Amino acid sequence: MTTADPTLAAKKPIWGDDPWPMVVLAAIAFLPLLLINPKTWLVLTVAGLAMGMMIFIMASGLTLVFGLMGVINFGHGAFISLGAFLGATVLLRMTGWTGVDSIPLNLVAVLPAIVFAVLVTGALGWAFERVIIRPVYDNHLKQILVTIGGIIVAEQMIHVVWGPDQIALPRPLGFKGAVGFGEIVFEKYRLLACVLGLAVFAGLHFMLNRTKLGLLIRAGVENGQMVEALGYRIRLLFVLVFVAGSALAGLGGVMWGLYQEIITAGMGMEVMVLVFIVIIIGGLGSVGGCFVGAILVGLVANYTGFLVPKLALASNIGLMVVILMWRPQGLFPVIRQ
Amino acid sequence: MAEALLALEGVHTHIGRYHILQGVDFAVPEGELTMLLGRNGAGKTTTLKTVMGLYRASQGAVRFAGQEIQARDTPDISRLGIAYVPEDMGIFAGLTVKENLLLAAREGDIDDARLRWLFKLFPPMEKFWGLRAGFLSGGQKQMLAISRAVIEKRRLILIDEPTKGLAPAIIGALIEAFLELKRSGVTILLVEQNFHMARSVGDGVFVMDDGKIVHAGRMAALAGDEALQQRLLGLSLGAHQ
Numbered sequence: 001m002t003t004a005d006p007t008l009a010a011k012k013p014i015w016g017d018d019p020w021p022m023v024v025l026a027a028i029a030f031l032p033l034l035l036i037n038p039k040t041w042l043v044l045t046v047a048g049l050a051m052g053m054m055i056f057i058m059a060s061g062l063t064l065v066f067g068l069m070g071v072i073n074f075g076h077g078a079f080i081s082l083g084a085f086l087g088a089t090v091l092l093r094m095t096g097w098t099g100v101d102s103i104p105l106n107l108v109a110v111l112p113a114i115v116f117a118v119l120v121t122g123a124l125g126w127a128f129e130r131v132i133i134r135p136v137y138d139n140h141l142k143q144i145l146v147t148i149g150g151i152i153v154a155e156q157m158i159h160v161v162w163g164p165d166q167i168a169l170p171r172p173l174g175f176k177g178a179v180g181f182g183e184i185v186f187e188k189y190r191l192l193a194c195v196l197g198l199a200v201f202a203g204l205h206f207m208l209n210r211t212k213l214g215l216l217i218r219a220g221v222e223n224g225q226m227v228e229a230l231g232y233r234i235r236l237l238f239v240l241v242f243v244a245g246s247a248l249a250g251l252g253g254v255m256w257g258l259y260q261e262i263i264t265a266g267m268g269m270e271v272m273v274l275v276f277i278v279i280i281i282g283g284l285g286s287v288g289g290c291f292v293g294a295i296l297v298g299l300v301a302n303y304t305g306f307l308v309p310k311l312a313l314a315s316n317i318g319l320m321v322v323i324l325m326w327r328p329q330g331l332f333p334v335i336r337q
Numbered sequence: 338m339a340e341a342l343l344a345l346e347g348v349h350t351h352i353g354r355y356h357i358l359q360g361v362d363f364a365v366p367e368g369e370l371t372m373l374l375g376r377n378g379a380g381k382t383t384t385l386k387t388v389m390g391l392y393r394a395s396q397g398a399v400r401f402a403g404q405e406i407q408a409r410d411t412p413d414i415s416r417l418g419i420a421y422v423p424e425d426m427g428i429f430a431g432l433t434v435k436e437n438l439l440l441a442a443r444e445g446d447i448d449d450a451r452l453r454w455l456f457k458l459f460p461p462m463e464k465f466w467g468l469r470a471g472f473l474s475g476g477q478k479q480m481l482a483i484s485r486a487v488i489e490k491r492r493l494i495l496i497d498e499p500t501k502g503l504a505p506a507i508i509g510a511l512i513e514a515f516l517e518l519k520r521s522g523v524t525i526l527l528v529e530q531n532f533h534m535a536r537s538v539g540d541g542v543f544v545m546d547d548g549k550i551v552h553a554g555r556m557a558a559l560a561g562d563e564a565l566q567q568r569l570l571g572l573s574l575g576a577h578q
Contacts, residue, residue: 212439219429219440226427229389230485231415231443334431 021292021331024323028296032303039184044302050190052298053197054259058252059275059290060204061245067221067285067334069238071133072140075147076275077268078128078154079121079246083253084263085162086117088169098172106172117250125246129239151269158265166264169257193255200248201291208287217241221285221334277320283330292331296323341400342367342493342524343388348397348407350380350387357383359548360397365493365541370515370525372535372556374570375545381528382424384545385495388526389421390414401493416443420486424497424528426478430471434462434481437470441485448489455484458514476507483514493524500531512537532570536560544569 094109136142178185208214224234257263282289304315341364350358390411399407456463459480515538539556
């Protein structure tokens with residue numbers, strides 16, 4: 001089902017038939033050049049892109065879960081926290097590999113940490129869907145209540161397993177510091193986050209547009225009942241997406257934990273505010289919209305933080321309000337029947 | 338008359354607290370195009386959805402090719418060889434015409450000969466092959482919905498009000514298409530309010546009212562009996578002629 005099918009190759013640009021969201025993205029990215037020195041602007045832009053890519057990794061699964069089954073999962077943040085703690089469990093046992101200033105040697109520790117976090121959060125996602133989500137399909141109020149309950153239980157479980165204190169998670173030495181291009185200097189970790197985020201987006205874009213599984217997911221987001229009437233099990237598809245979304249949240253948790261260098265049981269809940277802003281701005285159910293929304297949130301947070309620091313916290317809420325006034329269903333509204 | 342491919346025996350369906358189907362009995366002979374007529378709210382759409390498993394029958398039996406299917410899930414029912422074209426057509430507007438058809442081709446690739454036959458049946462499908470289905474006109478969307486149902490051979494096709502809201506020229510094209518589908522030997526159960534369409538293509542006919550079958554017979558007999566039409570279908574249907 002997942003075999004790549006060249007006949008499904010989309011001959012349209014990534015943003016589809018509507019160029020306006022990309023115009024807005026370009027405007028938000030380049031207008032600050034009028035107020036900021038170009039070198040500083042470039043550094044802020046890379047920082048914004050890195051932040052956006054990490055949020056995209058955490059949010060992409062959630063938007064598909066909502067699009068496919070209309071499930072509002074406030075518990076998604078639990079997988080972000082769990083991913084960070086699971087990754088930290090591996091990384092803090094491999095300080096011999098993370099304490100040397102060599103990216104290849106650091107990767108020997110980071111890759112197993114990511115794989116461990118992704119596999120365990122994916123498996124926990126499967127259990128979460130089966131035990132908590134499945135009994136409350138088609139009931140949004142119950143979904144909100146039980147998934148918030150789920151994240152509270154998950155946070156307490158983290159306290160039980162890893163203790164109540166925050167844990168320092170220093171970046172591997174090779175990922176610390178910066179690389180310079182002439183007079184411009186970029187943090188290595190931010191460049192890595194950009195590369196990883198783009199790789200995840202490229203993978204999702206390929207899967208959604210070039211494989212039959214992706215075709216089924218896109219069709220399911222529009223009209224799940226019709227997908228069933230064509231002979232496919234939408235519930236199975238949903239479980240797959242839920243597990244993948246939880247695993248991506250776990251990956252995002254490891255990335256976010258290493259970015260902040262401190263992890264807490266509540267970090268998933270805290271970052272969920274940004275995650276929800278991103279998927280609402282992008283259009284619920286749209287992975288492309290989630291990608292553009294995440295970049296917008298990252299850029300606006302960094303430009304505002306530099307230009308008007310007091311407005312930094314409110315900037316993303318303001319961005320969401322403006323976009324929803326322009327497009328109430330988000331930048332890339334998904335057609336649903 | 339040919340043997341029944343689909344048979345409903347005393348089927349009751351509830352939607353919430355509403356008792357919609359109240360003991361529906363009928364049989365669709367293999368190889369024929371059977372019309373299911375009736376006024377709005379008579380239970381025609383609910384009947385099709387009950388056959389597809391989209392609503393569960395609370396009582397009675399639905400048999401397809403001799404097997405009871407009322408307890409099966411929709412995907413399993415579909416995979417027995419039953420295609421369904423809902424009243425709202427159910428096309429995926431964000432997907433291209435090609436992608437809509439690829440989804441319906443469960444065996445994998447679309448058979449070339451079948452595709453050529455389909456393009457002859459509905460030429461706009463070839464013309465708009467790479468276009469997103471949301472940009473098609475109402476008639477073209479209906480053609481796509483029916484194309485999706487026949488892109489692979491199916492034993493039974495359930496179609497719900499295909500002419501609703503369409504221009505007479507498009508209805509003419511659909512009548513031609515249904516006659517061609519009949520010639521190909523496929524069994525069709527067609528819900529319709531347009532009596533002109535029903536008269537043109539139907540072999541057998543069932544008329545529903547208040548969740549029950551109130552008339553069963555041959556379409557030709559009903560078409561030739563104006564008093565019976567008046568009694569069963571009232572003036573509202575005559576207005577569609």
